[in-house]
Amino acid sequence: MKDVLRIVNLCVGVDGRVILKNVNLYIQKGQTFALFGPNGSGKSTLLMTIAGSSKYKIYDGRIMFKGVDITEKATDERVKMGLGIMYQHPPKITGVKLKEILKHCAKLGGTEDKIYEYVKMLNMENLLDRDVNVGFSGGEAKKSELLQLLLMNPEFLMLDEPDSGVDLESIAVIGEVINDLLDGKSGIIITHTGQILKFVDVDYGVVMYKGRIACIGDPREILKTVEKYGYEECARRCLRTL
Amino acid sequence: MSEDFVDLRKVGIERDPSKRSASFMMVDESPEVGFSRGVEILSTREAIERYEWLENYSWRLVEGEGDYDGYFIRVPRNVKVEFPVEACLLLKMAKSQRVHNIVIAEENSELNLITGCTSERLSGLHLGMSEFYIKRNAKVTFTMIHNWKRGNEVLPKTGIRVEENGVFISNYILLSPVKVVKACPVAYLERNSRAFFGSVVVGFEDSEIDIGNVVYLNGEGSSAEIVSRSISRGGKVFSRGHIIGNAENVKGHLECKGMIIGNGVINAIPELEARNPNVDLSHEAAIGKIAEDEIFYLMTRGLSRDEATSLIIRGFMDIEVKELPEVLKREIDRAIELVEKALV
Ligand SMILES: Nc1ncnc2c1ncn2[C@@H]1O[C@H](COP(=O)(O)OP(=O)(O)OP(=O)(O)O)[C@@H](O)[C@H]1O
Ligand SMILES: [Mg+2]
Numbered sequence: 001m002k003d004v005l006r007i008v009n010l011c012v013g014v015d016g017r018v019i020l021k022n023v024n025l026y027i028q029k030g031q032t033f034a035l036f037g038p039n040g041s042g043k044s045t046l047l048m049t050i051a052g053s054s055k056y057k058i059y060d061g062r063i064m065f066k067g068v069d070i071t072e073k074a075t076d077e078r079v080k081m082g083l084g085i086m087y088q089h090p091p092k093i094t095g096v097k098l099k100e101i102l103k104h105c106a107k108l109g110g111t112e113d114k115i116y117e118y119v120k121m122l123n124m125e126n127l128l129d130r131d132v133n134v135g136f137s138g139g140e141a142k143k144s145e146l147l148q149l150l151l152m153n154p155e156f157l158m159l160d161e162p163d164s165g166v167d168l169e170s171i172a173v174i175g176e177v178i179n180d181l182l183d184g185k186s187g188i189i190i191t192h193t194g195q196i197l198k199f200v201d202v203d204y205g206v207v208m209y210k211g212r213i214a215c216i217g218d219p220r221e222i223l224k225t226v227e228k229y230g231y232e233e234c235a236r237r238c239l240r241t242l
Numbered sequence: 243m244s245e246d247f248v249d250l251r252k253v254g255i256e257r258d259p260s261k262r263s264a265s266f267m268m269v270d271e272s273p274e275v276g277f278s279r280g281v282e283i284l285s286t287r288e289a290i291e292r293y294e295w296l297e298n299y300s301w302r303l304v305e306g307e308g309d310y311d312g313y314f315i316r317v318p319r320n321v322k323v324e325f326p327v328e329a330c331l332l333l334k335m336a337k338s339q340r341v342h343n344i345v346i347a348e349e350n351s352e353l354n355l356i357t358g359c360t361s362e363r364l365s366g367l368h369l370g371m372s373e374f375y376i377k378r379n380a381k382v383t384f385t386m387i388h389n390w391k392r393g394n395e396v397l398p399k400t401g402i403r404v405e406e407n408g409v410f411i412s413n414y415i416l417l418s419p420v421k422v423v424k425a426c427p428v429a430y431l432e433r434n435s436r437a438f439f440g441s442v443v444v445g446f447e448d449s450e451i452d453i454g455n456v457v458y459l460n461g462e463g464s465s466a467e468i469v470s471r472s473i474s475r476g477g478k479v480f481s482r483g484h485i486i487g488n489a490e491n492v493k494g495h496l497e498c499k500g501m502i503i504g505n506g507v508i509n510a511i512p513e514l515e516a517r518n519p520n521v522d523l524s525h526e527a528a529i530g531k532i533a534e535d536e537i538f539y540l541m542t543r544g545l546s547r548d549e550a551t552s553l554i555i556r557g558f559m560d561i562e563v564k565e566l567p568e569v570l571k572r573e574i575d576r577a578i579e580l581v582e583k584a585l586v
C-alpha cells in the first residue's frame with residue numbers, strides 16, 4: 001500500500017445540507033496535491049473532515065490514513081498518527097497564549113529544542129504572550145499556524161490557503177518553510193492564486209467544484225485554464241475528459 | 243505535613259517569614275499574630291483598646307456594631323511593605339465566626355494583603371466585616387482566596403474608601419463548593435483615585451453564589467473597572483456590578499463573563515448609573531458554553547478533549563491584572579490549577 005491517504009466515496013454535510021459529494025482522492029507517500037476551487041466549493045470542508053471535525057457529518061464513505069480507517073477516530077488520535085492541519089480561519093481563544101499551544105505542539109513533534117529557533121525564523125517573538133489569534137493580523141495568523149505545524153512536524157500536511165492575505169515578502173518566507181517542511185512528506189495545499197506554488201513543488205492539481213472533484217491534472221495547466229476560462233468552464237472541460 | 247497545612251496553602255497562606263511581611267491567623271474567634279515587620283498588625287480588639295482614634299474608622303464604612311475581633315493592619319506613611327501580608331480566617335470548631343477587620347494604608351504607602359478563608363467544618367457561618375482606608379497616594383492590593391466546604395454559609399460585608407490618587411486593587415477567588423456566598427463590597431472613590439475589582443468564581447452543584455461590587459465614583463477624575471469570570475458547574479451564580487458616576491470626568495467599565503459547564507445558572511447583572519453628564523461608563527456581558535471549534539482547534543494540536551477543555555477553562559479564568567505582583571499571581575495560578583481537574 002503506497003497511498004498514505006485514501007478518501008473513498010466521501011459524502012459530507014453540515015446542518016442537513018450536503019456539501020461534499022462522492023469525493024475520491026488517493027495520495028501516495030511523498031506526493032503533494034494542490035487543491036483549487038471557487039469559494040464555497042467545499043475545499044476547507046474536505047480538510048476539516050479529514051482532521052475529524054464533528055461539525056461535518058459523514059453520510060457515506062471513509063478515510064484511510066496509512067492503511068488505517070480513521071473515519072471514526074478522534075481528532076487527537078489522527079494528529080498523533082501524523083496528520084497536521086493549518087487553518088484558513090483559526091479560532092480566537094481568549095486566555096490561551098500562543099506559547100502555551102507551541103509547547104504542546106513541540107511535545108507532540110519531539111521538537112522542544114527547536115521552539116526558539118523557529119520562533120525567531122518566523123519573527124514571532126512578540127506574539128508568544130498573546131492570546132492565540134486574538135487580534136492577530138491576517139499574516140500573523142498564517143505564520144502562527146505555520147509555526148505550530150513546524151513544531152508538530154506531521155507526516156501529512158493539510159494547508160488551507162497559506163498564501164491568502166500574506167504580503168509578497170512573507171509569502172517567500174512561508175513558501176520556503178513549507179517547502180522544507182514537506183520534504184519527503186505528503187500533503188494537500190489549498191490555494192486560490194497559486195502564489196505558494198512558486199516555492200513549493202506539487203505533483204498534482206485537483207479542482208473541487210460544487211462539492212465534487214471535477215478534475216485532476218498538472219497544477220500549472222489547471223491554473224492557466226481557470227485563469228483563462230473560469231472555474232465553470234474548467235470543470236466542464238475536465239469532467240468531459242475524466 | 244499536616245492536613246491543616248495543606249489546606250492553608252490552598253488559600254495562599256504560607257506562614258513563612260521569608261515570603262511574607264506579616265502573618266495573622268484567626269481560628270474561629272481567636273486571633274493571633276504570627277510575625278510582622280514593617281507593618282503594624284494587631285487584633286482588632288487590641289487595636290481599639292490601644293488607639294482611641296480608631297473610633298473614627300470602626301464601623302464607618304460598613305453598617306454594624308459590636309466588638310468582634312479580627313485583624314487591624316496599618317501601614318505607616320511612606321512605607322512600602324515588601325512582601326505580602328497574609329491573614330487566615332479559619333472556621334474550625336465553632337458554628338459561626340464573626341470577624342471585624344480594619345485596614346489603613348496611610349499616605350503614600352503600599353500594601354499587598356492576601357486573605358485566605360477556609361473551613362475545617364462541613365457547615366458553619368462566616369461573617370466577615372472589613373473596612374479599608376486607602377489614604378492619599380497609597381496603594382493596596384487585596385487578594386482574597388476562599389476555599390469552603392459544601393455546607394458553609396458566607397456573608398461578608400466590605401467597605402472601601404480610596405482617597406485622592408489612591409489605588410485599590412482587589413482580586414477575589416472562590417473555587418470550591420459552598421452552600422451560600424453573598425458578597426457585595428462597596429467602594430467610595432475620591433478625586434483621581436482608581437479601583438480594580440477582579441473575581442473568579444465557580445459555582446458547583448448546590449452552591450448559591452451572589453457576588454458583585456458597587457463603586458461610587460464620587461471624585462472628579464476617578465475610575466473603576468470590574469472584571470468578573472463566573473463558571474457554573476451545576477450551581478447558581480449571580481454576578482453583579484454597579485458603577486455610579488457622580489462626578490466630572492469619571493470612567494467606569496464593567497465586564498461580566500460567564501461559562502456554563504454541563505448545566506447550571508448564571509445571572510450577569512451589570513448596572514451603570516450616571517448622575518453627571520460628563521461620565522464615561524460602559525459594560526460588556528456574555529454567557530455561554532465552551533465553543534466546540536476552540537476544543538477542536540486544540541485537538542488538532544494533539545491535545546485530548548479533556549486537556550483542551552481544561553486549557554480553555556483556565557484561559558477563561560485568567561483575568562489579566564497587570565499590576566498584580568508576581569507572588570500573588572502565583573497564588574491565584576495555584577488555586578486555579580487545583581480546581582481545573584474538578585471542572586473537566
Ligand atoms: N459550519 C458550517 N455551517 C454551515 N455551513 C457551512 C459550514 N462550514 C461550511 N459550510 C458551507 O459549506 C460550503 C463549503 O464551504 P467551505 O468552507 O468548505 O468552502 P471553501 O471551498 O473552503 O471556500 P473558500 O474558498 O471561500 O474558503 C459553503 O457553502 C459553506 O457556507
Ligand atoms: Mg476555505
